[in-house]
Amino acid sequence: MLTHGLDPAERRAPERVEETELRQRQAGLEQFLQVAAPKLDQLFGLLGHSGCAVLLTDAEGVVLDQRCAEGDASIFEDWGLWQGADWSEAAEGTNGIGTCIAEDRRVIIHRDEHFLARNTAMSCMDAPIYGADGRIMAALDVSSARSDQTEAFNRLIGAMVAQTARQIEADNFRAAYPRARILYADHDDSEAAMLLAVDGDDIVVGATRAARKAFGLGQAVAIRPVPASDIFGREDGPRGFEKAERAAVIRALARAGGNVSEAARALGIGRATLYRRMKRLGFNESIGDLSQD
Structure with missing residues (x-):
């Protein structure tokens, strides 16, 4: 050679x-x-x-x-x-x-x-x-x-x-994801490990190489947070109002890439209102970089 x-x-x-x-x-x-x-x-x-x-x-x-x-x-x-x-x-x-x-x-x-x-x-x-x-x-x-x-x-x-x-x-x-819910995604490629790691708020926090490729999650080390319901095309039923509200806010922030103003518009509320709800629900800034724009 x-x-x-x-x-x-x-x-x-x-x-x-x-x-x-x-x-x-x-x-x-x-x-x-x-x-x-x-x-x-x-x-x-x-x-x-x-x-x-x-x-x-x-x-x-x-x-x-x-x-x-x-x-x-x-x-x-x-x-x-x-x-x-x-x-x-x-x-x-x-x-x-x-x-x-x-x-x-x-x-x-x-x-x-x-x-x-x-x-x-x-x-x-x-x-x-x-x-x-x-x-x-x-x-x-x-x-x-x-x-x-x-x-x-x-x-x-x-x-x-x-x-x-x-x-x-x-x-x-x-x-690698001992605290996450692991979802298996059926796929035509029987040799591929098609797994997603989902946290308690329905956000995909990890994916195998084949799952990244199949669902367009990118090949970077850290994937972009995305609601699992968006990937599978369904909405999970709420389990109590506060949990449903929290999940809705997290999904909106994930879809907006952490942009609070955009997430607020998607939820049909003002940015100040969204910030108050985030504070009440005990949010930190773990869902991407929460943009002030």
Whole structure:
């Protein structure tokens, strides 16, 4: 791969980060790794008997966790399919992990599709995992060096990898919003994690990458607050006048982007009246930047 100055014939050992750096990377994603661990165990339970290793990397392609059979451990470690190994495209050229991250999509890299000759005995099936902020945060990989592994079997494994990646993404999203109501949005894309986090005032405060795209919430880290009823095209029934009034004010402010004057006009009241109601209802300025215009 000329872009990275790599020679496909080179036989150097896979690059690895220092132990201290590996621990720092793991500590930075501690909650995510805890959430993902049961799903890694489950996936390995299904595939481990067939000579496969399961790996989880960070967004830069560094392996943070892995599962493999005890008898295969030394082999996978020699191949670099182990904690601390750098499988970015810059380090290894075309490969399952690095290419998945670089192209932001699920991939299957079968044997001689790898760039480096020393990796051409492998088949790698990968899927990206997106964080609660909508950005790619990890790659899930299943690798095998079985000589009899067919492309059809790779596709089957690839589907399992993609499904597990979405499960991890959904579990991580729920963990990121422990106090919110999590709504599942049905969608044609069965592989996408379509989840919304909604607070007690019916305001969407978080969304997975697929939900952001489907509902036009933007790809910025912090989404624009929007009433859930606006997204789903319905109004929830009030549960008491004060709660209904509070929800109505919050929705008006969210729709107006925090502009109090515009929200007041939408509610059919004066700005001073809206400020008095906001004070009575115990509002703070958490719904965007409350404009004075």
